[in-house]
Amino acid sequence: MVHFTAEEKAAVISLWARVNVELVGGEVLGRLLVVYPWTQRFFDNFGNLSSESAIMGNPKVKAHGKKVLTSFGNAIKHMDDLKDTFAELSELHCDKLHVDPENFKLLGNMILIVLATHFSKEFTPQTQAAWQKLTTAVANALAHKYH
Amino acid sequence: MVLSPADKTNIKSTWDKIGGHAGDYGGEALDRTFQSFPTTKTYFPHFDLSPGSAQVKAHGKKVADALTTAVAHLDDLPGALSALSDLHAYKLRVDPVNFKLLSHCLLVTLACHHPTEFTPAVHASLDKFFTAVSTVLTSKYR
Numbered sequence: 461m462v463h464f465t466a467e468e469k470a471a472v473i474s475l476w477a478r479v480n481v482e483l484v485g486g487e488v489l490g491r492l493l494v495v496y497p498w499t500q501r502f503f504d505n506f507g508n509l510s511s512e513s514a515i516m517g518n519p520k521v522k523a524h525g526k527k528v529l530t531s532f533g534n535a536i537k538h539m540d541d542l543k544d545t546f547a548e549l550s551e552l553h554c555d556k557l558h559v560d561p562e563n564f565k566l567l568g569n570m571i572l573i574v575l576a577t578h579f580s581k582e583f584t585p586q587t588q589a590a591w592q593k594l595t596t597a598v599a600n601a602l603a604h605k606y607h
Numbered sequence: 608m609v610l611s612p613a614d615k616t617n618i619k620s621t622w623d624k625i626g627g628h629a630g631d632y633g634g635e636a637l638d639r640t641f642q643s644f645p646t647t648k649t650y651f652p653h654f655d656l657s658p659g660s661a662q663v664k665a666h667g668k669k670v671a672d673a674l675t676t677a678v679a680h681l682d683d684l685p686g687a688l689s690a691l692s693d694l695h696a697y698k699l700r701v702d703p704v705n706f707k708l709l710s711h712c713l714l715v716t717l718a719c720h721h722p723t724e725f726t727p728a729v730h731a732s733l734d735k736f737f738t739a740v741s742t743v744l745t746s747k748y749r
Contacts, residue, residue, distance in 0.1 A: 494727040495734050512728045569711055573730065576718035583719050585635070585642045585658065588712075592643040 462597040464539050464590070471590040475579065476536050484578065485529030486522035488570045490515050496566055502559060532571070535598045542601040550605035561603035568595030608735055608742075615681045617732035621717070622678045624724055629675055632716045634667025639712040647705055670709075677740050688743045696747035703748070706741035713737060 464472075492499050493515045500509050506520040515521055531549065538545040553559045572591055576583045610618070625632060640647050641656050641663075654662045673691055680687035695701055714733060718725045 491727045491730060495731040512726070512731075516727060572711075573714055573718050573725075576715045577722040577725055580719050580722055583715070585639045588639055588715060589642040 461540075462542065462593065462600075464593065467586075468590040468593060469539060471587045472536055472539070472594055475575065475582075475587065475591070476533065479529075479575075479578075481529050481533060482522070482526045484571075484574055485525035485527070487516070487525070487574045487577075488567065489525030489528060490518075490521050491574065492567055492570045493521065495570070499563060499566065502557070502563075528567070529571075532598065535594065535601075539594065539597075542597050543604050546598065546601040547605055550602050553602055554606040561599065561606060564599035564602050565596070568592075568599050571595055608738055610681055610732075610735060610739060613728075614732040614735055617729045618678055618681065618736045621721070621724065621729060621733060622675065624721060625717075628720070629671035630664075630668035632667075632713070632720065633669070633671030633674070634664040636709060636713040636716045637663050637667045637670065639715060640709050643712065644705075644708045647708055650699070650701055650705070674713075674740065677736075681736075684739055684743045685746065688740065692744050692747050695744045700748075703741070703745045706737075706744065710734070710737035710741060 493503070493509060494512050500506075503509065503520075503524075506518060506524075508514040508518060509521075534545060535542055553561075572588060572595060575591065576588070579587075622629070638658055641651075642658075648656055654660065654666070656663060673688070676687055677684055685692070714730065714737070717733065718730070
């Protein structure tokens with residue numbers, strides 16, 4: 461089980477309080493689809509994903525991004541218990557969605573990068589390290605039930 | 608993975624905007640790498656890796672200068688980086704996974720310092736650029 465220090469938890473929670481989940485969620489998923497276009501394979505029914513502006517402006521991308529990031533917010537409430545928290549979602553991603561867990565790492569890195577663009581110099585190396593640990597732990601939790 | 612003309616434009620204009628800060632950003636990216644991915648420190652047992660270390664700053668400048676060279680030779684990365692490729696293959700032998708980690712931290716550093724310019728399209732081009740450089744640096748490993 462991953463252990464987060466008090467400082468790491470504080471770094472994550474204090475930044476999260478200032479995140480606009482709807483806005484950031486859309487940006488995170490949008491950037492995933494722009495920077496790693498092969499991830500579009502999971503979103504055939506999302507409509508127009510043909511260009512950067514189409515993707516970033518796509519309402520389905522924004523809505524789904526918000527959904528995903530909201531779920532991530534749940535992780536922050538359960539940082540000591542991620543595997544159990546994400547057990548059901550892990551099964552869903554394996555059995556129904558058939559998502560390669562590598563994609564969780566890619567998405568995690570997109571979260572980091574969007575946070576960096578929003579928080580700039582406040583996103584210090586220490587803050588990044590805490591968030592890096594969290595996104596890795598969530599990715600592992602989501603992959604835990606794969607078979 | 609091929610750099611398109613648009614990618615090359617994005618990469619060059621980013622490097623123009625960075626200007627004289629490339630060295631600082633190189634050091635910061637290394638610092639971020641060591642803090643987020645402690646396993647990367649195993650390649651620097653001979654360095655003082657505490658934040659602000661002069662050795663890390665100097666090494667960051669080295670990395671940045673190499674990237675600046677790469678930017679100037681986007682049409683011939685293997686040629687421009689041949690000596691560095693030899694160095695990494697025969698002497699340094701840094702496990703290939705680590706190039707992704709440093710590349711990610713370079714992207715985070717640039718995103719922090721130039722959030723407005725770091726659009727998704729520019730982000731994509733830079734990710735491709737760092738991937739291309741990493742591929743060249745590991746191309747002679749075996």
